Amino acid sequence: MEQEQPSQVKPFDTRHFKSALSQFATGxxxxxxxxxxxxxLGITASSFNSVSLDPPLVLWSLSDKASSLPVFSVNSHYVINVLSAEQSHLAMQFSKPAVDRFAGVEYTLSSTGLPILKGAIAWFECHNRSRYPEGDHVIFVGEVEQCAVDPQAPLIFHGGQLLASGR
Structure with a gap:
């Protein structure tokens, strides 16, 4: 007996794929x-995830067409700042081409001299451990050397929109 296909399944195409992916809420x-x-240099990214506790590893990805790729590929360290529900303006500011994305942004410096954004709900200072080209992106794996947390409501990306979550 043949199983009936759900009526919402469409033939594979990129727009449909992106729409389906957008249903997964991310920080x-x-x-x-x-x-x-x-x-x-700072960029907005929602492709962040944990990899391992021992050693402490996280990952994120960047388009292979991004102008910032050469910098992130060779630098020894970076900081991943997890934004709070009150920081949607920073998500927008760091996602747009601009002369100075740090204009008006408050931050402190990590032990390696990198910006930790004031008000972030968590941050991870990472050694740039490895990079893996996959498809049209590069996956970065960072070994966490330091991290901190300031529990607040997170900023969420879902359905192509930034949403302030409630707690």
Whole structure:
């Protein structure tokens, strides 16, 4: 007996795939590092996940077309800042092309001199352990050297929208 296909299943296409992926709610991060000239670089990313407790590893991914890829690929460290529900403006600021994404942003410096965004609900200072090209992205695996947490409601990305979560 043939099983009937659900009526919502569509032939595979990229737009449909992106729409399906957008139904998985994720947190929102800003990943920061330093350029050779001493200025800072930061990008918004929702592709963040834990990998291992021993050793402490996390991962995130970046498009292979991103202008920041060469910097993140060679730098020894970066900081992953997990944004609070009150920080949607930072998610937007760090996702747009701009001369200075850090304009008006409050931060402190990590032990390696990288920006930790004020108000982040958690941050992870990582050694850039490994990178894996996969499809149209590069997967970065970072070994966490330090981290901190400030429990607050997180910023959520779902259905293509930033949402302030309730606690």
């Amino acid at each position: 929102v991060t800003v990943i920061t590092t330093r350029l050779d000239n001493g200025s800072f």
